[in-house]
Amino acid sequence: MRTYFLALAATLALLTSGCAYDIVDAGHRGVSIINGKVGDVTLDEGFYWKIPFIESIKEIDVRTLKWEADAYCYTKDVQKAKIRFALNYNLKTDKVHTIFQEVGPDWAQTLLPQVVEHSIKSVIGQWDAVDLVSAREKAREETQAMIAGALKDKHIIVTNFSLNNIDYEDAFEKAVESKVVAIQQAIESKNKTVQIEEESKQKVISAKAEAESMRIRSQALSQNRSLVEYEAVQKWDGKLPQYMLGNSVPFINLSSKP
Numbered sequence: 001m002r003t004y005f006l007a008l009a010a011t012l013a014l015l016t017s018g019c020a021y022d023i024v025d026a027g028h029r030g031v032s033i034i035n036g037k038v039g040d041v042t043l044d045e046g047f048y049w050k051i052p053f054i055e056s057i058k059e060i061d062v063r064t065l066k067w068e069a070d071a072y073c074y075t076k077d078v079q080k081a082k083i084r085f086a087l088n089y090n091l092k093t094d095k096v097h098t099i100f101q102e103v104g105p106d107w108a109q110t111l112l113p114q115v116v117e118h119s120i121k122s123v124i125g126q127w128d129a130v131d132l133v134s135a136r137e138k139a140r141e142e143t144q145a146m147i148a149g150a151l152k153d154k155h156i157i158v159t160n161f162s163l164n165n166i167d168y169e170d171a172f173e174k175a176v177e178s179k180v181v182a183i184q185q186a187i188e189s190k191n192k193t194v195q196i197e198e199e200s201k202q203k204v205i206s207a208k209a210e211a212e213s214m215r216i217r218s219q220a221l222s223q224n225r226s227l228v229e230y231e232a233v234q235k236w237d238g239k240l241p242q243y244m245l246g247n248s249v250p251f252i253n254l255s256s257k258p
Helices: 002-016 096-102 107-124 129-134 136-152 170-223 225-235
Strands: 021-024 028-034 046-049 055-061 065-074 080-091 156-168
Touching: 021 028, 021 055, 028 096, 055 096, 065 107, 080 107, 080 136, 107 136, 107 156, 129 136, 129 156, 136 156
Parallel strands: none
Antiparallel strands: 021 046, 028 055, 065 080, 080 156
């Protein structure tokens, strides 16, 4: 009897010790390992009993993780580029045991670098360095699609990929800057030329209009004496001349007969 109680006490001690149970925390999934063999199911969050000294439970983070790093590659026109990128990803929650068995606990460090760098080099290599600046968003989308496709079979979900910075060698960046400045100056010069041409056209149009107006008025005055006098009245300041010779009173015809 005494032996029985001792055995029971020992069993209870084992069951209540840290060796008899484990907890899978929130945002994680668990993998059961018995004598070195990975279990065939993924353990959800929660409390689990385990076989003391034989079974262990490994936790794997399934929350969205972020990886930021630099990648070095060449553009289509063989310009060396330093790409600063960020990748957001997570494991498929029901395939944790599979990737743990096939790759191991360091699955991210094992799988991501090769896939991401290969995808970046493939996409960036399709663009000339200057064009890549304006096509940055398209390059980002293509790279994300390539990475997501390559990692899908590895049970990794890509939620976002971003190209945070594209940095070229100093000599090339200065050459690009000089080219941009030259293009801008050429555009400004062209705009100025167009402006001058337009102003000249407007002056010609205005001069032609004024000349035509003067021709019409001159023709009308030459054909109508009364209109001549009317035009004179319009311009007269109302003052009579101090000395008059003959009929010099403005607009008064003294020689006219009744």
